[in-house]
Amino acid sequence: EDKVVQSPLSLVVHEGDTVTLNCSYEVTNFRSLLWYKQEKKAPTFLFMLTSSGIEKKSGRLSSILDKKELFSILNITATQTGDSAVYLCAVVALSGTYKYIFGTGTRLKVLA
Amino acid sequence: DAGVTQSPTHLIKTRGQQVTLRCSPISGHKSVSWYQQVLGQGPQFIFQYYEKEERGRGNFPDRFSARQFPNYSSELNVNALLLGDSALYLCASSLGLADTSTDTQYFGPGTRLTVL
Numbered sequence: 001e002d003k004v005v006q007s008p009l010s011l012v013v014h015e016g017d018t019v020t021l022n023c024s025y026e027v028t029n030f031r032s033l034l035w036y037k038q039e040k041k042a043p044t045f046l047f048m049l050t051s052s053g054i055e056k057k058s059g060r061l062s063s064i065l066d067k068k069e070l071f072s073i074l075n076i077t078a079t080q081t082g083d084s085a086v087y088l089c090a091v092v093a094l095s096g097t098y099k100y101i102f103g104t105g106t107r108l109k110v111l112a
Numbered sequence: 113d114a115g116v117t118q119s120p121t122h123l124i125k126t127r128g129q130q131v132t133l134r135c136s137p138i139s140g141h142k143s144v145s146w147y148q149q150v151l152g153q154g155p156q157f158i159f160q161y162y163e164k165e166e167r168g169r170g171n172f173p174d175r176f177s178a179r180q181f182p183n184y185s186s187e188l189n190v191n192a193l194l195l196g197d198s199a200l201y202l203c204a205s206s207l208g209l210a211d212t213s214t215d216t217q218y219f220g221p222g223t224r225l226t227v228l
Contacts, residue, residue: 004154034216041200042116042219043155088154098168098209100145100217102154 002027004091006103014111017079021106023089024071027099031092033065033072038086038105046074046087079110114139116205116220124226125193133188133223137205143167144186145217146178147202155202161186162209190225198227 004025013019025033032050036043047056049065049072056063060079065072076083086105093099117136125131137144143162147155160168161180180186184205190197201224204217 006154036219041221042202045216045218048216090154097166098160099170100147100157100160100168102147102156104152104154 002091002093002099002101004089004101004103006087006089006106008106009104010107010109012109012111013079015080017110018075018077019079019108021074021076021087021089021108022071023073023103025089025091025101026070027091027093027101029094030067031094031098034090034092035063035072035074036088036090038088039084043088076108079108081110081112084108084110116203116218118201118203118220118223120223121221122224122226124228126228127193127195129193129227130189130191131193131225133190133201133203133225134185135188135203135205135220136185137203138218141205141207141218142184143206143208144180144184145204145206146186146188147204148172148197149200149202149222151199158188160209167209193227195227198225200224 007022035046047063052067060077063074088105090102145160146158149155157170159178164180175191178188200222202222203220206217
């Protein structure tokens with residue numbers, strides 16, 4: 001059965017800390033891995049990763065994919081209170097039709 | 113530009129009833145996907161429609177159905193509601209099948225369904 005596992009489930013840090021969020025997956029016919037940030041309702045897109053070893057970067061956020069070991073990490077440096085949210089990892093698989101498999105998310109709380 | 117819109121925002125139904133949720137994609141997007149998000153969990157994929165055809169389906173019972181209209185808007189129908197159907201229902205749109213680095217899904221604000 002296809003699955004995506006995120007760790008840790010929750011994390012509390014102080015402003016300025018660096019955090020690393022993990023996402024491991026077991027899916028058939030992997031196509032891509034995505035990271036989203038969900039604050040209240042609609043998840044907002046952060047990154048799409050399709051190739052191993054190529055870091056995607058946007059400001060203080062960066063992410064990398066390892067297709068051999070089947071995992072991805074999302075790094076946030078110099079965290080701010082506005083980074084408090086649930087971070088979702090999703091994998092797109094193609095087995096005849098497309099499937100989008102989300103993990104349960106990592107809840108990050110950044111304290112001032 | 114308007115983002116993905118969903119209606120209604122909130123909905124309260126009783127067990128056994130039927131519900132229809134609506135989604136309008138971003139202008140120019142031809143694909144709509146539906147997700148169910150139970151509190152404390154990640155979104156669960158229900159359907160993807162592209163060019164009015166079903167292109168993906170998750171592990172949901174036949175009580176769940178959807179369709180996409182010529183203007184690319186979409187409806188999700190749920191029959192014979194159960195208490196466990198209470199969730200946030202998210203719609204996402206993309207230009208195509210959202211499987212390339214230049215085509216990703218953009219989510220709407222969701223419809224909160226409560227089944228009593």
